[in-house]
Amino acid sequence: MSGFAALLTRDLRLAFRQGGDVANVVAFFALAVILFPFGVGPDPDLLARIAAGVLWVTALLAALLSLERLFDADFQDGSLEALSLMPVPLEIQVLAKCVAHWLTTGLPLTIIAPLLALVLHFDAAGYPALIAALLLGTPVLSLIGAIGAALTLGARRAGVLLSLLVLPLYIPVLIFGVAASEAAALGLESRPHLLLLAALLAGSLALAPWAAAAALRQALE
Amino acid sequence: MQRFANPARFMRLSAALLPWCSAAAAVLIAIGLYGALFIAPPDYQQGEAVKIMYVHVPSAWLASLVYAVMAVASAVALIWRHPVAHIAAESAAPIGAGFTFVCLVSGSLWGEPMWGTWWVWDARLTSVLVLFFLYLGFIALTNAFDDRARGSRAAAILAIVGVVNLPIIKFSVDWWNTLHQKDSVFLFSKSTIAPSMLWPMLVMAAGFLFLFAVLLMLRMRTALLRAKLRALRFGT
Numbered sequence: 269m270s271g272f273a274a275l276l277t278r279d280l281r282l283a284f285r286q287g288g289d290v291a292n293v294v295a296f297f298a299l300a301v302i303l304f305p306f307g308v309g310p311d312p313d314l315l316a317r318i319a320a321g322v323l324w325v326t327a328l329l330a331a332l333l334s335l336e337r338l339f340d341a342d343f344q345d346g347s348l349e350a351l352s353l354m355p356v357p358l359e360i361q362v363l364a365k366c367v368a369h370w371l372t373t374g375l376p377l378t379i380i381a382p383l384l385a386l387v388l389h390f391d392a393a394g395y396p397a398l399i400a401a402l403l404l405g406t407p408v409l410s411l412i413g414a415i416g417a418a419l420t421l422g423a424r425r426a427g428v429l430l431s432l433l434v435l436p437l438y439i440p441v442l443i444f445g446v447a448a449s450e451a452a453a454l455g456l457e458s459r460p461h462l463l464l465l466a467a468l469l470a471g472s473l474a475l476a477p478w479a480a481a482a483a484l485r486q487a488l489e
Numbered sequence: 490m491q492r493f494a495n496p497a498r499f500m501r502l503s504a505a506l507l508p509w510c511s512a513a514a515a516v517l518i519a520i521g522l523y524g525a526l527f528i529a530p531p532d533y534q535q536g537e538a539v540k541i542m543y544v545h546v547p548s549a550w551l552a553s554l555v556y557a558v559m560a561v562a563s564a565v566a567l568i569w570r571h572p573v574a575h576i577a578a579e580s581a582a583p584i585g586a587g588f589t590f591v592c593l594v595s596g597s598l599w600g601e602p603m604w605g606t607w608w609v610w611d612a613r614l615t616s617v618l619v620l621f622f623l624y625l626g627f628i629a630l631t632n633a634f635d636d637r638a639r640g641s642r643a644a645a646i647l648a649i650v651g652v653v654n655l656p657i658i659k660f661s662v663d664w665w666n667t668l669h670q671k672d673s674v675f676l677f678s679k680s681t682i683a684p685s686m687l688w689p690m691l692v693m694a695a696g697f698l699f700l701f702a703v704l705l706m707l708r709m710r711t712a713l714l715r716a717k718l719r720a721l722r723f724g725t
Contacts, residue, residue, distance in 0.1 A: 419643045420643070436622035440657075483643060
């Protein structure tokens with residue numbers, strides 16, 4: 269456990285000392301959302317109708333943009349090799365890195381999402397479900413993304429490849445995330461969708477670290 | 490298992506099997522097509538358009554089956570460091586992508602007259618589309634590294650991760666009640682499709698299966714020969 273905490277604080281410290289990354293992800297998210305009123309027109313009814321989908325798709329792309337830095341810096345400077353020799357299992361280390369990634373992308377995105385929802389005239393009744401869905405869904409993005417990031421370490425044009433691998437696997441999160449947020453905004457029950465999101469989180473929490481660790485091991489061979 | 494890790498043994502075995510499998514594929518697909526187009530009755534509602542089923546359903550089955558074959562081959566390759574299994578998985582991927590593409594296109598052509606639309610965001614259609622992208626991702630990942638062995642191993646892990654999509658495809662029509670119809674052919678209980686329509690479809694499916702075996706063996710032989718050529722030329 270102490271190894272987990274040590275790695276988590278190391279990653280968080282690195283993220284905050286380098287500064288730019290978190291701000292960049294949030295700025296990308298905000299800017300991309302703000303593009304939509306210009307793209308589809310400022311009609312409040314239309315914006316309210318598509319708000320949940322816009323927020324989710326952009327949050328997904330913002331998370332995707334930040335995935336590359338999950339293992340890449342450590343892989344480049346060789347610290348990943350040193351980490352793999354630690355007594356802490358690689359699976360636990362992957363989990364620590366995912367938690368750090370979520371705290372520096374998923375959580376800030378979730379915090380700023382209600383503000384952007386306001387700009388898009390999202391129905392007030394949908395806010396609790398939107399936030400709950402983002403809290404449940406964004407960790408899944410980090411966990412599934414870790415598999416893709418580990419698989420593409422050292423690949424040519426890794427960024428494009430990463431999106432090709434990861435985006436299809438993100439579709440379930442997107443479907444249930446949007447369904448939960450929209451159901452609440454329309455006054456329907458959002459609980460079943462939230463439960464399915466929680467199931468996705470539980471499943472990926474249990475399985476994704478194994479797959480990502482296996483991918484890291486073969487990258488280090 | 491290890492006996493088949495020897496490429497020379499595989500080359501001998503596949504050379505012996507290829508003519509028989511090719512003949513079986515040709516004969517079965519010919520019988521299946523004749524049965525489908527001339528013997529099987531038109532549907533009472535869909536008319537002759539139902540004949541798209543005889544290509545659509547077998548290619549859909551094969552799309553999932555090839556993925557399963559690819560995932561098992563990938564697991565074997567990773568666990569036993571089995572070189573021929575890597576080649577099998579990599580050779581199967583474009584074939585599977587092809588079957589998935591045929592399934593999507595024929596389904597789209599069938600959907601237009603029957604549902605009145607080329608495409609709906611139905612759970613079955615979406616999950617098969619994801620399957621198609623998984624195949625593409627596998628192929629891209631295989632070729633993304635300067636070190637070929639690294640690409641093979643990374644793609645093998647991706648193939649195993651993607652297996653989660655197979656049960657979703659299978660049960661999507663039961664979990665979500667949308668436009669795509671439920672299964673009507675069953676292994677262990679009576680199928681809900683008329684026998685006169687069922688047999689040409691099963692013959693076609695068997696023909697597609699042999700076609701897959703033929704294409705897989707051809708592609709694997711080519712890959713092995715190419716590897717040998719590379720080794721001769723560059724000494725690696």
